[in-house]
Amino acid sequence: MKTSRSLKRIVCLFLGAVLALGCLSACGSGGGSKTLKVFLYMNDHEQEVYTAMIDKFKEEHKDEIDDIDFQITTQDQYNTTLTGMMTANDLPDVFYVGPAAVKSYVDNGYVADLTPLLQEAGISTDDLPQNTLNFYKYDGTSIGSGELYALPKDASTFAYAYNKDVFDKAGVPYPDPEKPYTYEEFVDVCQKLTMDTDQDGEIDQWGASFADLYMFQQYVYSNGAGFLDETNRTVTIDTPEFKEALEKYFDLTFKYGVTPTYEQDVALGPYQRWIAGQTGFYAAGTWDVASFMDPNTFPYNWDLCYYPTLSTGVSYTWNGTVGFCISATSEKKDIALELINYLSTDPEGQKQLSGMDGSSSVQVPNLQSLQDDFKAAVADGTVTYPSNVDVIFNYINGSDVAVGRMQESDYTPNNEWISMFWEGMTAYRSGSYASIDDFVNDLKPKMQESLDKAWETADAGTNAG
Amino acid sequence: MAASTAANPAKTKPHMSQMALQEQRWGRLFVAAPFIGFCLFSAFPIVFAFVASLSNWTGTNSILNNFIGFKNYAELLTDARFWKTMGTTVIYMIGIPIGMVLGLLIATAMNRKIPGVKILRTMYYVPVISSLVAVAILWAWVFNYDYGLFNIIIKAISGGKGPNWLGDETWVKVAMIIFMTWKGLGTSIILYLSGLQNIPRDYYEAATIDGANGWQAFRNITIPLVSPVTFYLLITGIIGGFQVFVEVSVMVSNGGTNYSAATVVxxxxxxxxxxxxxxxxxxxxxxxxxxxFIVTAINFYGQDKWVKTID
Structure with a gap:
């Protein structure tokens, strides 16, 4: 009997401990704790600036919050981790949402409607670029209107860049900062830059290197083509304009030899070759600028320019954006809103992020009223930035010579259909397809099937919701 | 007595002493911990995964609102990519027998008193304790087309360029098999070594007296008596082989050219x-x-035919 009692006592103690731990963890995730959880992805330079900003915010709000649990990951890992958090019903207070995910996150009740919160706090979004803001508005049916669910972290673009040192060595004049090359001019310049610099019989410097995934869209859009039709439900990679864009893009490697070959790309990726100063042109996203301005990362002189034009005569690239949203279940929405306001719309915050206060520049300012000040700061050297900064703003705001647009995959429920295309591009480069027609005829039905399935699931979800 | 108690515990329960009862209760409590762990971390995820597999769950939508029955399973059967990756996964398992043969040979070589044998044993085991991601990155450089160690050696010997190890659809499989064999070799060696050291010397002495040569002793004594180790390595190798992921994720991008390196996981x-x-x-x-489960069950079922023990 005595044993039985002691056993019961132990079991009771064990259960009590479990209960106490449960209560403690409930307090941790509930209203008892004043820790704000923030989960974002970013590169090293962004991390440095954002960590400083979050520390500053924490210091200024120490009466309202105890701590900010700032978790950072890479872009690759972000969705995997966030999906796990959603499944576990353990979302952080603040996290990123991309334009493609707004509908799904809202339909499934993960993100809070910011409209009433902003009104209550008296925060205006008028100075933010409205075309970017529209990606975070949703009326229950379509994106672009209705309630606001996120504040944009940035309006970014994927501009083109050139290595001045490579141009100087080859005696080639720099690209015109106001006028893009035509395709033919671009080929000519690239041919002049492609050479065997150490005279060992092998080419070791190329006109350009290409990461297909990010740098082929420019050729498609500039040739008046697209991956999908305007409904974003039909794959259109078999149009003559699209096939011509493909041909001209691949000609740079197979016909003109001004890019590394497939084997050389596998050995050392296009980005690494740019960093090693082996190519004349490469891309520079707004988020890359701080890295490329850092002599430890990129010890060369460089500047921004436009991608070459095809049949439309206009240089295109893709723009991007990601927004800060607040978890629908957050019990600290007011302070979370203050934080995302600071990161997205606060002038001081924007000066820090854009480098106007002397920090590394990780983005151009969100606020339109700061754009001229930013350009002036670049001109007088306050901001460490390449001088052709108008290239960035022309792509973001649109101009006669340059237009930035969102990619079709920003409007589809998932990216599998386009991933198939990128895999196909690699296969084409490696010689797996006999012709562009073979390539297109093989991929189009597979991409369409995947896209149909994605929409079918998304539509079913909306109907069910 | 002990045997009958074990065979029919229900019958003996009324006669159990207080101490035995107490031990039984404590036993149950100790067993409860792993059992609860199994329920939480294995059984529940398995049931959850099965329920999810019957839906169009995206990770963000509702499983129950998107229930589609066995449609996913039907689609899988005709999914060419699933079978392609399954094929690649099985091809990678070629490394299992290669690793076992090499492991046994090296263990046999090290199962004798030679100078520096402890250092050798440690060296062979280092890959096993090294971070998989770290060594995969290193091996990606070893296989690099332009700057890789293998191709530098090939060029030095033949004057020609070596294969595009990680970019070619066939060579990438060879590269993966080489890497996985290297990574697992240390485990095979250590386990075979312990198996070899358990074989009584008398067997070899008796065989020598009977006129057996070294190969005959190895074939008829060593190989059968290390068969439990071989069986263990085979089972764990096959289970691990079906679960290969990190190597592919780290060493090639997006599953390799034409998804040629991608495994089913x-x-x-x-x-x-x-x-x-x-x-x-x-x-x-x-x-x-x-x-x-099926492959493991077949292996267990078949072990009676070839796995021998010293007893």
Whole structure:
């Protein structure tokens, strides 16, 4: 009997401990704790600036919050981790949402409607670029209107860049900062830059290197083509304009030899070759600028320019954006809103992020009223930035010579259909397809099937919701 | 007495002493911990994955509102990529017998008193304790087309350029097999070494007296008597082989050219997390679990025919 009692006592103690731990963890995730959880992805330079900003915010709000649990990951890992958090019903207070995910996150009740919160706090979004803001508005049916669910972290673009040192060595004049090359001019310049610099019989410097995934869209859009039709439900990679864009893009490697070959790309990726100063042109996203301005990362002189034009005569690239949203279940929405306001719309915050206060520049300012000040700061050297900064703003705001647009995959429920295309591009480069027609005829039905399935699931979800 | 108690515990229960009862209760409490752990971390996820596999779950939508029955399983059967990755996974398992043969040979060589044998044993085991991601990155450089160690050696010997190890659809499989064999070799060696040291010397002495040569002793004594180790390595190798993921994820991008390096688990992850088809990924995981179960069961069933013990 005595044993039985002691056993019961132990079991009771064990259960009590479990209960106490449960209560403690409930307090941790509930209203008892004043820790704000923030989960974002970013590169090293962004991390440095954002960590400083979050520390500053924490210091200024120490009466309202105890701590900010700032978790950072890479872009690759972000969705995997966030999906796990959603499944576990353990979302952080603040996290990123991309334009493609707004509908799904809202339909499934993960993100809070910011409209009433902003009104209550008296925060205006008028100075933010409205075309970017529209990606975070949703009326229950379509994106672009209705309630606001996120504040944009940035309006970014994927501009083109050139290595001045490579141009100087080859005696080639720099690209015109106001006028893009035509395709033919671009080929000519690239041919002049492609050479065997150490005279060992092998080419070791190329006109350009290409990461297909990010740098082929420019050729498609500039040739008046697209991956999908305007409904974003039909794959259109078999149009003559699209096939011509493909041909001209691949000609740079197979016909003109001004890019590394497939084997050389596998050995050392296009980005690494740019960093090693082996190519004349490469891309520079707004988020890359701080890295490329850092002599430890990129010890060369460089500047921004436009991608070459095809049949439309206009240089295109893709723009991007990601927004800060607040978890629908957050019990600290007011302070979370203050934080995302600071990161997205606060002038001081924007000066820090854009480098106007002397920090590394990780983005151009969100606020339109700061754009001229930013350009002036670049001109007088306050901001460490390449001088052709108008290239960035022309792509973001649109101009006669340059237009930035969102990619079709920003409007589809998932990216599998386009991933198939990128895999196909690699296969084409490696010689797996006999012709562009073979390539297109093989991929189009597979991409369409995947896209149909994605929409079918998304539509079913909306109907069910 | 002990045997009858074990055979029929129910009958003996009324006669159990206080101490035995107490021990039984404590036993149950101790057993409860792993049992609860199993329920929470294995049984529940398995049931959850099965339910998810019957839906169009994306990770963000509702499983119950997107219930589609066995449609994911039907699609899997005709999914060319699933079978392609399954094929690649099986091809990678060529490394299992290669690793076992090499492991046994090296263990046999090290099972004797030679100077520096302890250093050698440590060296062979270092890959096993090294971070898989770290060594995979290193080996990606070893296999590099332009700057890789292998191609530098090939060029020095033949004057020609070596294969595009990680970019070619065939060579990437060879590269993966080499890497996985290297990574697992240390485990095979250590286990075979312990197996070899358990074989009584008398057997070899008796064989020598009977006129057996070294090869005959190795074939008829060593190989049969290390068969429990071989069996263990085979089972763990096959189970691990079906679950290869990190190597592919780290050493090639996007599953390699034409998805030639991707394994079934890589495809599962790709579908579930990159394409947000969690339901489909769960169905794949379930099929994979069943395949592993069947292959393991066949191995266990067949072990009587070839696994010998010293007793």
């Amino acid at each position: 890589y495809y599962l992850w790709d579908k579930a997390f990159k394409s947000q088809q969690m339901g489909y990924g769960s169905a794949m995981a379930f099929i994979l679990a069943i395949i592993i």
